Amino acid sequence: MTVRSGFRGASAEALATLSTSVESAADAGTTGTELFSVAAVLRSEPALRRVATDVSLPAEAKAGLVDSIFSGKVSASTLALVKTAVGQRWTATRDLADVLEHLGVVSTVRSTGGDAGRLADELFTFAGAVRGNPDLRDALSDSARSKQDKADLVRGLLDGKALPSTVALAVEALSGSHRTVDAALTAYQKVAADVQGKAAAVVRVARPLTPADSDRLAAALSRQYGKDIHVNVVVEPALIGGIRVEIGDDIIDGTVVSRLDDAARKLAG
Incomplete structure (x- = not known):
């Protein structure tokens, strides 16, 4: 490995x-x-x-x-x-x-064995919750709160709802080497994918993908990159339509918003 x-x-x-x-x-x-x-x-x-x-x-x-x-x-x-x-x-x-x-x-x-994929999904979901909830984000980054207090908050949110390994990594994200909890969770997701021999992709869409669509997308990306891809889907209605894929430093942007922006720039030029 x-x-x-x-x-x-x-x-x-x-x-x-x-x-x-x-x-x-x-x-x-x-x-x-x-x-x-x-x-x-x-x-x-x-x-x-x-x-x-x-x-x-x-x-x-x-x-x-x-x-x-x-x-x-x-x-x-x-x-x-x-x-x-x-x-x-x-x-x-x-x-x-x-x-x-x-x-x-x-x-x-x-330590999760065959649940490494679930672990990656849970880390992705928790990272999204931190980004999307200003009060939670502020509570976890508040220097006036003790590490134990923050850890208790994380455990209260995740215990019984996520794998013990997910909880352990979410707690570690509070005080490890990364600048923010979000950055730590993102790095841990990549490790989870790497341990499975996969690459992690963030897929942004205007509407939820069906399981079949998600599987087809993962298969297409796997063929393109020559390795299995773990897909994390983010629904953003503001994109209107299309899809945006982020794998490492690669970005494939086929959203309607992106195409409209391109058209606007061409008209302005």
Whole structure:
């Protein structure tokens, strides 16, 4: 399994090395939770982060430091992975915590087994709810509210309605490496699709697609991109008609509004 990420240079090489250990973890759900916790500690302790990524220190010494801090607090497999991590070279100091968070997301997605597609859908739906509800968006971004308070709010909204893995990732989105909750959820959706060997597409339409139409669109996009596509549909009546597809940096805009805008520009020119 190969999961794309934004890491470069030495950090990308470190991620590739560590990914093998994550794939072999016996309890992916526990591994994900523990990696989130370790990443949080590294972010909150700049001195520890600097020592853990210092290339002038022997890997054995850094592994010993990790052992003294996390032994008994995380599983043996997670501890071994973190020890391996501090023995790697990193392009930037912050990349250590960010990679551990990323691997935590991968592990959490893997823990869902055959429900990875449902997980991606639930993350997409929750992200849409955050974007569409200013009060919720403000509550989750309010620096005056504690992380625990925000986490309780998220759990109150999702517990019993979404997969436990969805809830775990929604909570992690509150304090991970991403600038906003929306950005984190979007990144997690991509990881969920990658774990399934798929690409994620956002499809904007004026009216809901039937299941058959959605399947045909996914099949057509899969043929075009040479891999399976996980389709997320957003209904926007203002588009009037047609369809807009967003896959990574690619945009295919065939909406009526887009065509009218093009016509208007041509007339103005």
